[in-house]
Amino acid sequence: MFLELARVYAFIARFWREVFFPPYEFKEIIKQCYEVGVRSLPLISVTGFIIGIVFTNQSRPSLQDFGATSLLPALISVAIIRAIGPLVTAIIASGRVGSSIGAELGSMRVTEQIDAMEVSATNPYKFLVVSRVLATTLMIPALTMYTTLVSLLGGYLNVHQFEQTTIVTFFYQVFDAITFLDIIASSVKSVLFGFTIGMVGCYKGYYSSKGTEGVGKAANTSVVTAMFLLFVEELIVMQVINAIRGI
Amino acid sequence: MLEKVRNPNIDTSKKVIYIRGLRKAFDENVILKGVDLDLYKGENLVVLGRSGTGKSVLIKIISGLLSADTGEVNVLGQDVCCITRKELDALRLKIGFSFQNSALYDSMTVKENLEFPLVRHSKHMTEQERDKLIDTVLDAVGLRQSINQMPAELSGGQRKRIGIARTLILRPEIMLYDEPTAGLDPITCIEINNLINEVQERFNTSSIIITHDLTCARAVGDRVAMLLDGEFKREGTFDEVFDTNDKRVQAFYNYNFID
Numbered sequence A: 001m002f003l004e005l006a007r008v009y010a011f012i013a014r015f016w017r018e019v020f021f022p023p024y025e026f027k028e029i030i031k032q033c034y035e036v037g038v039r040s041l042p043l044i045s046v047t048g049f050i051i052g053i054v055f056t057n058q059s060r061p062s063l064q065d066f067g068a069t070s071l072l073p074a075l076i077s078v079a080i081i082r083a084i085g086p087l088v089t090a091i092i093a094s095g096r097v098g099s100s101i102g103a104e105l106g107s108m109r110v111t112e113q114i115d116a117m118e119v120s121a122t123n124p125y126k127f128l129v130v131s132r133v134l135a136t137t138l139m140i141p142a143l144t145m146y147t148t149l150v151s152l153l154g155g156y157l158n159v160h161q162f163e164q165t166t167i168v169t170f171f172y173q174v175f176d177a178i179t180f181l182d183i184i185a186s187s188v189k190s191v192l193f194g195f196t197i198g199m200v201g202c203y204k205g206y207y208s209s210k211g212t213e214g215v216g217k218a219a220n221t222s223v224v225t226a227m228f229l230l231f232v233e234e235l236i237v238m239q240v241i242n243a244i245r246g247i
Numbered sequence B: 001m002l003e004k005v006r007n008p009n010i011d012t013s014k015k016v017i018y019i020r021g022l023r024k025a026f027d028e029n030v031i032l033k034g035v036d037l038d039l040y041k042g043e044n045l046v047v048l049g050r051s052g053t054g055k056s057v058l059i060k061i062i063s064g065l066l067s068a069d070t071g072e073v074n075v076l077g078q079d080v081c082c083i084t085r086k087e088l089d090a091l092r093l094k095i096g097f098s099f100q101n102s103a104l105y106d107s108m109t110v111k112e113n114l115e116f117p118l119v120r121h122s123k124h125m126t127e128q129e130r131d132k133l134i135d136t137v138l139d140a141v142g143l144r145q146s147i148n149q150m151p152a153e154l155s156g157g158q159r160k161r162i163g164i165a166r167t168l169i170l171r172p173e174i175m176l177y178d179e180p181t182a183g184l185d186p187i188t189c190i191e192i193n194n195l196i197n198e199v200q201e202r203f204n205t206s207s208i209i210i211t212h213d214l215t216c217a218r219a220v221g222d223r224v225a226m227l228l229d230g231e232f233k234r235e236g237t238f239d240e241v242f243d244t245n246d247k248r249v250q251a252f253y254n255y256n257f258i259d
């Protein structure tokens, strides 16, 4: 257990040691960014949009009880920008990207491809891990912004249908409801989420146990561990932000 | 069965690998109990042994993938245990490692596989020079037509050969083959054996060939050593090794030639 923690620590520390020093694997980084970012777009578009609609629709009755449906855009805005956008993006990404990183590196470990890089005097950590963690850390915040926007659009459609609000009024109310701190918090959070997803997937794959079973396990535990950590981080960031707000 | 003609270019005054008293254990499980080994310049040394005797562990220690518990492992004049990361990388460029399951990079084409070590270590090379070198090694393994295929599209024997080509591209002085003929049909085995001998002649490499296939051992080995209980119990020419009353060595021989 302690050995495992030490190994996790060493693995993360190695990232910071290697990320700033050449040689840089630009081609691989770009390839991974494409893989993480662009290839996630279809799924994330549909999911984000539907969540926007559903969330708005389900929130309406409780506001109606107080005759306060005009507050709907503000409510949606706060919920989506502060919590739902970053979290949904991260969860979807950990399911799609985290598991595939875990499986890919796991199978490279099992079939000795990582050893093969090592003996050809190429740093496999830099080529595989640094590029993937960078990709998730950069692309997941970008995806989060995109998801947030798509969700808000979904919410707008629903509001427009029932309350006939115009798009200008809607977005005016949306941005009125949030503060600069909210945006910062969400960005920080999604950077953290991206880093976590990449790191967990790489770690689980890199130290995958031998055999085909090891690959499946690496993919599976990548998702489970990453999701668990995402929620813990969400909770911690929320507490920190509340503390800052309180000042 | 073909017996290898001893390579006339072996220089027994030059040891490229020198191992004394190598011991390696995983937890309680002692795998190598004191291995002594010399590899001479230009020589093909076959290491025989049953599965799980630590043959792969031995060459992984030679290439620095695993570290020895005790003992001296000297490769091309450098002590593998005690060199810096940079020195180890420089040394690794002189060692070609052909993995048991080829270990081709699945996500890359054959060409990209071959380029992978080149673009990182021969930065001064132009693209034409690189392409020419790729053609040379592909010709050497006889697979020029496969250049744009993915590893998944190749047969086991072809994968092995591309794996060997990938290590040849850096012109190594030492080749380490981990079970080059395992899992291949007899005809492909013969082709791989011929390839191993050709590599020795053309590039004047010194090689360690790990195998439990005696046909391969006899066809490629200038010298044969047998790993038993974590030590080299028998060593010499193929016939010398099997000229013994040791039941286990005899069993190894008989098992290979039941026909």
Ligand SMILES: Nc1ncnc2c1ncn2[C@@H]1O[C@H](COP(=O)(O)OP(=O)(O)O)[C@@H](O)[C@H]1O
Pocket: B026, B031, B049, B050, B051, B052, B053, B054, B055, B056, B057, B058
């Ligand atoms: N990284 C490792 N960790 C623990 N045990 C290992 C490791 N590598 C090999 N072993 C053990 O060492 C023994 C010898 O393995 P190996 O060298 O692969 O055998 P072979 O002679 O068939 O190539 C096996 O019993 C294996 O379980």
Ligand SMILES: [Mg+2]
Pocket: B055, B056, B057, B100, B178, B179
């Ligand atoms: Mg082996």
